[in-house]
Amino acid sequence: xxxxxxxxxxxxDGAGPAVIQRLRGTVPASVELLCSDGEPTRxxxxxxxxxxxxxxxxxxxxxxxxxxxxxxxxxPGQPGSAAAPASSHGLGLSTAIELSxxxxxxxxxxxxxxxxxxxxxxxxxxxxxxAAAIDELTARVRADVLxxxxx
Amino acid sequence: xxxxxxxxxxxxGIARVEGExxxxxxxxxxxxxxxxxxxxEPPRFFEAFLRGRSYTEPxxxxxxxxxxxxxxxxxxxxxxxxxxxxxxxxxxxxxxRRLLYCGEWxxxxxxxxxxxxxPDFLGYPGGIELARDQRAVIERGLALRRxxxxxxxxxxxxxxxxxxxxIGGFYSVPAKEDLDRLAGQLxxxxxDAVETVRWVAGFDFPDLTVDHELLALSQPGSYPIESGSxxxxxxxxxxxxxxxxxxxxxxxxxxxxxxxxLAGSEGTYLTGPLARYTLNSRWLPPLAAAAAADAxxxxxCRNPFRSIIxxxxxxxxxxxxxxxxxxxxxxxxxxSVAVAPRAATGHGVSEAPxxxxxxxxxxxxxxxxxxxxxxxxxxQNQAAIERDLRQFVQARLELPxxxxxxxxxxxxxxYDPCISCATHFLDLQVERT
Numbered sequence: 269x270x271x272x273x274x275x276x277x278x279x280x281d282g283a284g285p286a287v288i289q290r291l292r293g294t295v296p297a298s299v300e301l302l303c304s305d306g307e308p309t310r311x312x313x314x315x316x317x318x319x320x321x322x323x324x325x326x327x328x329x330x331x332x333x334x335x336x337x338x339x340x341x342x343x344p345g346q347p348g349s350a351a352a353p354a355s356s357h358g359l360g361l362s363t364a365i366e367l368s369x370x371x372x373x374x375x376x377x378x379x380x381x382x383x384x385x386x387x388x389x390x391x392x393x394x395x396x397x398x399a400a401a402i403d404e405l406t407a408r409v410r411a412d413v414l415x416x417x418x419x
Numbered sequence: 420x421x422x423x424x425x426x427x428x429x430x431x432g433i434a435r436v437e438g439e440x441x442x443x444x445x446x447x448x449x450x451x452x453x454x455x456x457x458x459x460e461p462p463r464f465f466e467a468f469l470r471g472r473s474y475t476e477p478x479x480x481x482x483x484x485x486x487x488x489x490x491x492x493x494x495x496x497x498x499x500x501x502x503x504x505x506x507x508x509x510x511x512x513x514x515x516r517r518l519l520y521c522g523e524w525x526x527x528x529x530x531x532x533x534x535x536x537x538p539d540f541l542g543y544p545g546g547i548e549l550a551r552d553q554r555a556v557i558e559r560g561l562a563l564r565r566x567x568x569x570x571x572x573x574x575x576x577x578x579x580x581x582x583x584x585x586i587g588g589f590y591s592v593p594a595k596e597d598l599d600r601l602a603g604q605l606x607x608x609x610x611d612a613v614e615t616v617r618w619v620a621g622f623d624f625p626d627l628t629v630d631h632e633l634l635a636l637s638q639p640g641s642y643p644i645e646s647g648s649x650x651x652x653x654x655x656x657x658x659x660x661x662x663x664x665x666x667x668x669x670x671x672x673x674x675x676x677x678x679x680x681l682a683g684s685e686g687t688y689l690t691g692p693l694a695r696y697t698l699n700s701r702w703l704p705p706l707a708a709a710a711a712a713d714a715x716x717x718x719x720c721r722n723p724f725r726s727i728i729x730x731x732x733x734x735x736x737x738x739x740x741x742x743x744x745x746x747x748x749x750x751x752x753x754x755s756v757a758v759a760p761r762a763a764t765g766h767g768v769s770e771a772p773x774x775x776x777x778x779x780x781x782x783x784x785x786x787x788x789x790x791x792x793x794x795x796x797x798x799q800n801q802a803a804i805e806r807d808l809r810q811f812v813q814a815r816l817e818l819p820x821x822x823x824x825x826x827x828x829x830x831x832x833x834y835d836p837c838i839s840c841a842t843h844f845l846d847l848q849v850e851r852t
Binding site: 307309370 | 484534
């Protein structure tokens with residue numbers, strides 16, 4: 269499954285759902301494409317029974333310039349919050365990962381894709397850096413999905 | 420100001436999607452000079468976004484304002500538009516809306532109690548650490564939340580941004596057996612909810628009594644959730660249509676949010692669980708009333724920290740109500756009533772988990788929205804929270820900044836503001852001399 273985290277009404281935060289939209293029709297029909305607001309218990313219960321899950325989210329914080337793409341593979345013993353870029357959601361992706369780890373509800377394989385966001389205010393347009401990065405982000409997510417599907 | 424010895428502390432701030440939280444304190448000579456709280460950005464974007472759209476669209480659009488309480492936004496918007504169009508949704512369709520709303524209360528309150536608020540009382544940085552030490556406790560909270568989500572999925576189609584809700588009712592209504600299937604889960608949830616009240620009632624609560632005027636809905640005969648008229652502890656009683664005559668929003672210099680006050684009063688007012696409970700505790704269903712009594716709540720509650728008990732009692736209430744509504748459910752013959760547009764203004768109000776949520780829509784003859792107003796509970800509570808913080812911080816001036824920040828987060832989280840669903844959500848600046 270692929271989960272796009274974010275909301276389309278908060279500028280760069282809409283990157284995750286935008287990638288999901290772009291993936292439709294371009295990945296095998298057996299791959300579930302979902303959107304989430306990032307609420308951690310829902311994320312956890314969405315991915316807990318999945319063999320593999322790919323999550324796409326906007327990232328905030330850190331020193332990376334806007335538009336930078338991140339990819340992190342989360343393992344069962346690896347603290348996600350230290351390895352992954354900070355999600356743009358306070359009680360969001362990192363909480364979902366850690367809670368899932370504590371409660372043994374991580375999927376078999378969890379791959380995080382993020383794009384460093386710049387603007388998170390109300391609005392429906394991406395910052396120029398994120399707009400320029402969306403196609404490449406989508407391509408990288410698709411490559412992971414196709415690779416996982418083939419295996 | 421340059422002569423002051425300034426010390427700035429920033430908590431582990433996290434960029435928040437729903438808004439940014441900041442608290443500025445200026446202290447001098449052991450006295451608190453100034454408190455400035457900025458915790459919420461009102462949904463002005465959505466008000467503008469709605470203009471020019473069809474009267475059928477607000478339930479879908481406003482549901483996206485908040486992932487935690489979409490049903491509250493859907494319900495208030497539908498009530499407003501149905502009022503404008505002279506339509507009324509009652510009988511089994513209204514009961515179905517109340518049932519859907521019960522699901523949201525259960526899910527939202529359970530998330531707040533277990534993952535956000537309880538860790539503050541138990542000395543944990545957050546829900547993850549609590550889960551690590553007390554897995555069974557967190558599992559109970561998650562099971563409760565699942566029960567709420569199950570109701571939302573059965574009626575709304577899905578728990579996040581329910582898609583089955585529409586002006587006039589629903590796109591489709593569940594068969595009785597679809598709801599009966601929830602019975603077992605809800606009976607277990609009822610036990611969990613009662614146990615939750617016992618659990619949180621045993622916490623240690625800081626002393627704080629607030630004297631704000633309390634504002635909540637009233638539905639005589641039942642605990643207010645999905646509809647009602649407004650009442651206050653100051654004796655006010657008015658309908659949704661008069662909301663903007665009684666609630667005045669004013670810009671304050673330090674905040675992007677408007678501060679709300681009640682007309683004719685310079686004091687602050689509060690909406691949310693404390694207000695709902697204090698003004699309506701006599702209408703709690705039997706098990707919720709018994710749980711409240713066992714928890715020592717009495718008829719009223721004016722300590723914001725004890726709101727966690729009130730929320731737990733409201734979860735019992737919502738589960739109890741859900742079971743009653745499912746037992747009495749008869750599938751409505753039609754999933755919705757016809758709602759024809761007309762040039763008019765309508766007002767709708769309901770009790771979001773965090774408090775009174777008001778919406779107004781101005782329609783033209785074709786049903787195009789020419790004006791919209793959305794006043795969420797966090798926006799209304801901001802002035803009251805700021806005032807309470809003044810009292811709270813004054814008694815803690817000697818604490819180091821880090822402890823002060825943690826205590827202030829704890830205090831603010833007691834009101835369950837929209838910003839609160841971040842483990843550390845507050846940027847705190849302290850200026851000391």
